Amino acid sequence: MTAATGEGPAPRTAYEVAAEVTAGRLTARGHAARALQPRRLSHARDLRAFISVEPAGVLADAERADRTRTDSGTRLPLHGVLLAVKDNIDVAGLPTTGGTPALRRHRPARDAAAVRALRDAGAAVLGKANMHELAFGATSDNHAYGRVRNPWRPDRLAGGSSGGTAAAVAAGLVTAGLGTETGCSVRLPAALCGVVGFRPTPGRYPARGVLPLSWTRDTIGVLAHTVEDVCLLDAVITGTHPARPARSASPPDPRTVLRGLRFGAPRHPFRDGIAPPLCAALDARLAELAAAGATIVEDELPAGTHSHVAAAGLPIALYEASRALDGYLREHGLPLRFADVAARIASPDVARLLRPLPGGGPTEDAYEQALTVHRPALDALLHAHLADRGLDALLLPTAPVTAPRLLPGEHILLAGRPVPAFPALLRNTDPSSIVGWPAITLPAVRDEHGLPFGIDLQAPTDGDLTLLEVARACAALWGLPHRGRVAPLRYTP
Secondary structure, three states: OOHHHOOOOOOOOHHHHHHHHHOOOOOHHHHHHHHOOHHHHHHHHHHOOEEEOOHHHHHHHHHHHHHHHHHHOOOOOOOOOEEEEEOOEOOOOOOOOOOOHHHOOOOOOOOOHHHHHHHHOOOEEEEEEOOOHHHOOOOOEEOOOEEOEOOOOOOOEOOOOOHHHHHHHHOOOOOEEEEEEOOOOOHHHHHHHOOEEEEOOOOOOOOOOEOOOOOOOOEEEEEEOOHHHHHHHHHHHOOOOOOOOOOOOOOOOHHHHHOOOEEEOOOOOOOOOOOHHHHHHHHHHHHHHHHOOOEEEOOOOOOOHHHHHHHHHHHHHHHHHHHHHHHHHHHOOOOOOHHHHHHOOOOHHHHHHHOOOOOOOOOHHHHHHHHHHHHHHHHHHHHHHHHHHOOOEEEEEOOOOOOOOOEOOOEEEEOOEEEEHHHHHHOOOHHHHHHOOOEEEEEEEEOOOOOEEEEEEEOOOOOHHHHHHHHHHHHHHOOOOOOOOOOOOOOOO
16 A cells, blocks of 8 residues: 555655655645645644645645646656745635634635745645734734644643644645744744754745745745754755755764764753753753764853843834835735734734834834844844854754643743743744844654753854755754654544
8 A cells, every 4th residue: 555545654754755756656635635635724723823724725725736847757856745834925716814713715826925935836736824813922822723732742832833733744745835034933832842943044045925924034944854844845945956866875973063063051040940850851962962072162141242232123113014024915915004904813822912013113223223223232142152162053042942832811831930931932933034144943852741942043044055955964863854754643633
């Protein structure tokens, strides 16, 4: 029995799918039909991973890829790969709701540029993934479309704002997916759901066709089971994937990449409140890097770093949110403006932030200070820290907790006490996002309940390819999946 008939074990990584198609054991249509089986769609509904799935369109996409390969003999790098696309990224013919009621009937006529590249490479979009409403939050507790559940434990958060994509990838409903990140929204849900999440340098991926939050800080990001798959999707989106890719059968020796590298691993505030067993597990991973020839430098970040983060991060996003959304609405010819969308926001935490805008948001002066003073100062401090110590990258916990429960008042438990969820979950990724550094989270350790805990690698702007190569080496060193089968996650409702 084969996966093409909807039976037997299914390939879980993009490289596995491509190998099965090349060998003739799988078709894109057969792979899509398997994903659309009632029990799998029921699982997706239980997780609340998707806002929309339209089977006829999925099968048509898959059949188109099969015809392209049959008619032209072209080897499509993503032939048969199924994607979840966050519901603020346009997919032609599917709704782009942004997770908010006012846009429920908005169906863009064309793909976002990044989606078009992936579909042209043979991928099919299984559905539009659930998210924190308008991408302004870290829990994916969406009051219009339901709270996304974590595939490891459904009473825990999947993280946000790209929680639906992370849950769909982690649960094996799709091969990979797209999210967006302004502050933490790709890496946080990837870390809480136990997958790889990559935030590129803004501008590396085209922004056309994305419902925006901040033109300064936003970027599309990739979520997948392996760093190899992230690299593959990155190459397709950027147009750098070769027609006949050469790749080794096994990962390179990580020591050849890691030897001589210097990682900064500051402790405060990034480890504040983290459970001691997780700190010990993190230290064990750092020790493995040191044993492989890397140097770990635990010096703290410069004084003033976190005051610049506070002064730059939220003011930039809040000032740009209403203006950016208005631009998208005008571009798509929608008879709505930001105030109309904000008036119908369903999630109380998002409504509190966005309904007062633009009149009640940051002033022009505060925005200019954030954009032209605090953000450049933060970037300069981080660059100076790396340069003074000869560091190649920073290595931090992606979040201070594994997947938490959401408590009343939008709180989570940190070190045994309730704290506001948004700032706590955003804390470790926000500085790199503010200055536009590429970063990638790897599911490198587990807590005592088996919940995944991510380690985040952050490097200076435009160091994307170097960062991905270092991430591949870390994944190999730590025994994370390369191209082999990933053990399925078990979901218990």
